[in-house]
Amino acid sequence: MHLDRSLLKQCIKGDEKAYYTLYKLCFSPLMSVCVRYFRNKEEAAPVLNKAFLRITQNMSKYRTEVPFDRWIKKIMINTIINEYKSQQTNKQLFVPTDFNSEDQIFDTFSLNEITQQIDVDHIKSFIHKLPTSQKEVFNLYVLDGYNHKEIAELMDIPLGTSKWLLAEARKKLKVMITHSLNINKAIAI
Secondary structure: OOOOHHHHHHHHOOOHHHHHHHHHHHHHHHHHHHOOOOOOHHHHHHHHHHHHHHHHHOHHHOOOOOOHHHHHHHHHHHHHHHHHHHHOOOOOOOOOOOOOOOOOOOOOOOHHHHHHHOOHHHHHHHHHOOOHHHHHHHHHHHHOOOOHHHHHHHHOOOHHHHHHHHHHHHHHHHHHHHHHHHHHHHHHO
16 A cells, blocks of 8 residues: 555644545555454444544554554454454353364365365355354464464463364364365256
8 A cells, every 4th residue: 555654644633634535545455354354344344443543543653664554454453353352241161172183174175176166255255154253363363464372462362262263263164165065066966
């Protein structure tokens, strides 16, 4: 994202037209982060707006040596995590899992079959079907590049829980993908 320094200066001064211009520039990159965590744009929009408010309130703290798009993405993710925490009225009990037992769920399908039958939109829809905690950890770890220690701190959960949630998310995604492949295979026959 190319950002004019004069626009940043105008935003720091509180210029509303500059805020609007900045919002238009930031909307697409921020929404692309949001839609990974929410079912649709309607659910994501209020959280995006909260994040943008935080961006404008903290504009004077922005350091130019950090790429602006990275800075706003971090604010967006932190806002999503805060929203998740505020909506979580009671913490779920987590059951320990043996991380060493991996199901070989894809043994019956070749990689070519998988890539021919399932596209990115299918994968996104499967991720959206995950329970909220699993979806959050999966997105943070796989898509946003956070490690388990960072995720545990962000979500205020034990490190082992972060690992467990990721393992559970992967298991559920494998089941959904396999189920989808089996349905497609049965239709083709």
